[in-house]
Amino acid sequence: MSKYNILVRILDKIRTEAPATYTVKYARNDADIEKANQARARAFIHLYLKVSFGLLDFTEREAFITDDTMDGGIDGYYIHKESKTIYFIQSKFRTTEKNFEQKRIELAEILIMDINRIMDGEENDENGNKYNGKIRQMMHSIREMDDIARYRYKVILLANIENIPQSKLKYLTGGYPVEVFDYELCYNKLIFPILSGTYFNASDLTINIDLSNKNAGSKISYTVKTEHSDCEITLLFVPTIEIAKVLHKYKNSILKYNPRSYLEFEGQKVNSSIRETILKKSTNEFALFNNGITMLSDETYINEKIGQKNKAQLHVVNPQIINGGQTAYTLGKIYEENITKNVVSIFQEKEVLLKIITFIQENGSDEKKSEKVQLIDEISTATNLQTPVIGSDKFSNDKFHVRIQDLLFSRYGLLYERKRGEFGDGAELGYISRERILERNMFFRIYYASNGEINRSIQKKLFLKNQSSIKLLENLNKLDNFYFGYYCFNQLLKKRNQQSKIEKNIYGMVYAMTRLYKPDSIVDYQDVVSDKISIFPHEWEKFTNTISKSDPRYMRTFLDKRTEQLITTFSEVRWYRSNNFEEDILNFYGTDERIFS
16 A cells, blocks of 8 residues: 555545535545545645644634635635744645656646735735635634734645745745645655654643542642752642543654553553443542553643632643553543543543653753653653563664654655554554554564575564664665565465464565565565565475485484385475575575675
């Protein structure tokens, strides 16, 4: 599945979110391809608003989409109060993969944006035609803002554009700065975040607190000195529904420092226990049974004087959950599944312990930032006890693995799972098949096998052993070998008993197929492997015959009970488990010095 096909799946999923009143604009009958593509074009703007500003509700996003006749060249907008910026969006969705990645927007299409005219309060275009209702509503919203003088304007182009300097782009838009989301940026900054649940960062977070049962006040806090930075630790119980809402909105973006994401399958025991305590208990056993959540913050404020009886508010800046991610994410999933029901009653009177670690820094020097990151790593390692953290998890946030993830997605559309469970949402929602999710150790196994290091491909804990092997990323030819080997491996696996153990011979076959069949163009890899997999067994048999006839080291002698005769046969298992297996393959199929140097 290509990245473009993943995009279309996401857009079609957005279309299904449309209430019945929007049936015409977001037609769900794909038999009418023209209407389906028009609907996807509008959904494309929805995608930008969802990822960039965290607008989860369809109706809320739709209010900012102005794309229609007489829209003044503005397809959508958004008033971002935090950054004091008003964004004007122009979008060009292309209905084929080739056009989406290659076709450029015409400069004349940018010129039709009437931003200056609209911002001057003109309700008609130069020809006297009245702008549509959505544009006039935008004008009204801006006109009613008390602090509009503090705002700046920015144009967003969701389109490919020729290489034009910012100065000339500003000239085309009437003097406004422009940010271009070409096809690559759309894949990396819109699609990937949706798949990994990291599409909207929480810069400021407000949590409501119930004081009715807290005799000693809302919190306990004290200051801790460390060798890296002073910290303030705050302990308090917060309503589980508040954590559920946070995770429903921010998902994995608030778990960036957590060594793993939501463990849909591996964490079933813990997740089921959390679910049962929330869904089947009407009292607050959850506060007793659960170990709680640890959150990092740059600034933390608690106000108990908010004009509401028995209520207080917690405000944190740049929050990140580093422990209790399973708890938080499961609460978010429960909230999401019951959002159309009486969700408040499910969480009522159930609370969870929240520990907030606030960093106290005197300045923002690079040295201090480095010390903060080191301290975060140490805290994360020390606090993750509820679900055991395996060794590999501890290195999941290493820059090297982040770089592998970026490269494999941008070049091949593969999802390298450096953190266990991080693409669970994308798979569950049907955006991607689980086959496109690459388990982190499997990447190294296929990489080494396809590049002739077959003995190395079967070693244990390859993810741990390669936590900083930057050389892996320097040779794109080797990475292309891996990608071809990835298709080979999957096809070979389909021909085997899925329950059988993956032995070293399958990695030898991956290398053989890479040497025999790898074409020049990446786009042909999947088709070539599908075509050659049926004839490969014959090629492999020719190779094994040369070994079985010439090397006595792999012969096995046994007594035939029926004839009581000694029988000597070639043991393929003994051969591929030997240290000579790799050498035999390389001698037969050869190596490319340019690739394997």
